[in-house]
Amino acid sequence: MKCHKCNIELLERTDVSGKDLLEYKYWHCPRCRDEFLDMGQLHEVAEKERALRRAEKAKFSKWGNSVALRIPKALAKAFKIAPGKTALLMKEKNAIKLVVE
Ligand SMILES: [Zn+2]
Numbered sequence: 442m443k444c445h446k447c448n449i450e451l452l453e454r455t456d457v458s459g460k461d462l463l464e465y466k467y468w469h470c471p472r473c474r475d476e477f478l479d480m481g482q483l484h485e486v487a488e489k490e491r492a493l494r495r496a497e498k499a500k501f502s503k504w505g506n507s508v509a510l511r512i513p514k515a516l517a518k519a520f521k522i523a524p525g526k527t528a529l530l531m532k533e534k535n536a537i538k539l540v541v542e
Pocket of ligand 1: 444445446447448470471472473474475
């Protein structure tokens with residue numbers, strides 16, 4: 442993709458906003474320093490924003506020498522999470538991904 446003013450190739454960059462919760466990509470012109478999002482990038486940001494608005498809050502508590510996270514009932518039911526079941530925790534760039542096994 443080229444800059445409409447300078448006619449040189451734009452660079453795709455990634456930034457994070459909203460308390461490090463929302464990562465987004467945008468185009469940057471190295472000459473005039475214009476920045477903008479194309480429709481694909483805009484839709485991606487909108488999708489992430491909608492997911493953030495649907496997010497539920499969970500509180501950490503002390504459990505022996507560990508920290509426990511209480512999963513809200515509706516979420517536990519939706520993912521068939523029950524005591525004794527296991528999950529994989531994966532460190533991602535700005536988050537911890539939890540996959541119920
Ligand atoms: Zn430019």
